[in-house]
Amino acid sequence: MTEAVRTELPAGFGRLWTAQTVSSLGDGVTHAALPLLALTLTRDPMALAVVTAAGTLPWLLFGVLGGALVDRWDRRRTMWVADAVRAALLAIPAAAAALDALSIPLLATVAFLLALGGLFFDTAATAYLPDLLGRDPVLLERANSRLRGAQTAASGFAGPPAGSALPALGRSVPLVADAVSFAVSALLVRTLPAVPRPVPQARESLLRQARAGASYVFRDRLLLGLALRPAVGNIAFVAVETVLALFAHERLGLGALGFGLLLTAEAAGGLLGAGFASLLGRRLGTGTALTCTAAVEGVAVLGLATATYPYTAGLSLAVCGAAMGATMVIAPSLRQAIVPAALMGRVASTSRMLAMCAAPFGALLGGWLATAHGVRTPLYAAAGLLLAMTALTATLTTDRRVEAALRAAAAAAAPAPESDRRRAGEATPEPAPTPEPAPAPAPAA
Template sequence: MTSDHIRLPNGFGRLWTAHTVSSLGDGVLHAALPLLALTLTRDPMALAVVTAAGTLPWLLFGILGGALVDRWDRRRTMWITDAARAVLLAVPAVAAPLDLLSIPLLAAVAFLLGLGGLFFDTAASAYLPDLLGREPALLERANSRLRATQTAASGFAGPPAGAALLALGRAGPLLADAVSFAVSALLVRSLPATPRPVARARESLLRQARAGASYVLRDQVLLGLALRPAVGNMAFVAMETVLALFAHTRLGVESLGFGLLLTAEAAGGLLGAGIASVLGRRLGTGAALTCTAALEGLAILGLAAAPNAYAAGLALAVCGAGVGATMVLAPSLRQAIVPAELMGRVTSTSRMLGMCTAPLGAFLGGWLATAYDVRTPLYTAAALLLTMTAVTSTMTGNRRVEAARSAAAERAADARAAEESEATGATKAAEEPARAVGAG
């Protein structure tokens, strides 16, 4: 029986449900938090502080957080983090009806939620391959489902629900997200246990963090996978910085039409997540990643040249499909080839590289639009993506990917053989005293 026909374990259903519920809560708060801040101030810098606070944990603690996750039990890390985030959201939920909300409080909540997201996302990414036995086909199927439901919950259902709840009262979306975290914590706590990472108490946390970063930088496949979001985030944020202005001035699109453009992009993301596994099987994972990256660049090039809103919507849908497929194939490959004891650090290092470039993209997009034209950031973003595709195409080609998978399979076989040998030795050692007693 091929791995395509092996059923995902029952534990994955609970993890998937927890992820869906939590993503819905994230979507609710993603729309409600800026609107909550807007009820307190109209100062753009104050609003920017709340937005930026949520990204700071990845920039400040990304690598160290991965090292901690590699020391801790992954399942316990996930449910404790979600339980803590549920309790955290109760603070502003209580403050809202008492008129005690403030920008500093919202910024602090955003920062702590982002810190919780760092630990939860890193632990979840490390837990999934242990749950699925590091089987590449199962990882692609699982990540496809997780990505699709995340897009549907946080991109489609969550934001309008957040706006509707906020209209009923400022505490509404905060309580809804708190409940989502509580439900997620209960589901995750019921998941099956997986082997705990081997602790290295004598090795400092900083040294372990450096080891994870250097592992990414020395491995061509992992470095190629890390460069894609690093360059991609710079390009996409440069585009998103001026997208609303571009849609208004060049396409004649108002608020409702702009929302439809974003919906088209999300719909493309759902399609891409759904066909990612098929692309990986037909083209090979490496070639599929190259194709999706090239598709993103060409789609943004088409967006920049779009003569009307319909063409722009189509371009965004194509771009979303490329991103959706990439976000299934790349994590699945990383989870299949990285040793379990390094998974947290490798994941957080890759994520941190991507987060670091986002502010540069925002500055680049704003400067290019001011100095030249509102289309210039879009053309620049397309050029960045296509250049990145050319550079990383050989780093993550099919041959390198298959070699990395073979090496990972050999490591896993050696580890199993060592465990069996150790178990056999322990059994023999236990039998020797019994024989001695019988002989006496």
């Protein structure tokens, strides 16, 4: 019976999965539609870059503070309010598009506010899931695998083509579609089961709480390794993405359709990797699995750098996507299992902020190396960076550290001994009085 409980996801998870899948589909639509809408207004590369950059600023400016707020607020309410506000927000550019009043500043503002809402929703969802699943590592890996797979399918496969096609029906249509997805998500999230609220920390300032969350990550070697992996990885992957279209055109001879197929191969690999992540963690051990996927990413990017044929490049990207997909299930699941509930929002947002801050360095690195040394050079540099990161984080995310952290988390979650509860002033029931034994019969005369 206990095993059945450990392997069955609660009914509320289905509603959370549906909400995030619908919302991811809308995100994919907007991700493709916003640049196309911007192109109808200007051909200035800097103006287009402003719209793109606006979507990354909230994580850079408010990442840790947002996590501290999520740790103060009710996570379920934070999620549905964030999506309801985003649904209402999209009505503004939709109306402007219908009235032919769109502008680059308006699109940049909308991109910024949508990303700010995403910051609160994603952080609250990351903190809510372990509470819903009782911090069970097995259930967390299974749940994150399903969430990651659905997100990849919705935002990577279905959303972008729809976002590219819907503007033909009217410039406001993709914005309305995304608004509907946010509204549906908000309604579903509002019906999720309640979980215990974080312990109030009203005596501490918000800034002090934010610093406490960040320092918790940097002082714990396992959490530091889990945070460095996406941060360093983002430098490498963004460097690759910066020159990938040019590489595909100049070195592989691919047009727009071929480049799209390369990206599809990477997304397909990510979907596959998310599916076998739990099996990989069980067979190899969580720490070993994380080291192996990091090494595979580096080798796959090295294969991409040496590729001279489109099929070889597509296979390399698919393998890299599979390793990334597995990592993005295993690492967050481990973090959710070992971080205390009161710190979950801040730890998650700190890790995400480090990754987001690293991305601009990757773009600059890729552009500079391609300009100075050729279009293949950023790919070789990215492979070297990923393999060096593998060697570094392998010492921080060992199986021994993982097992010790899981044991410590399980001990912290266990009920306190009766003596500790009495010292804390908790009422304990009085033991039942022991009945006195009946008198022995008198001996016979």
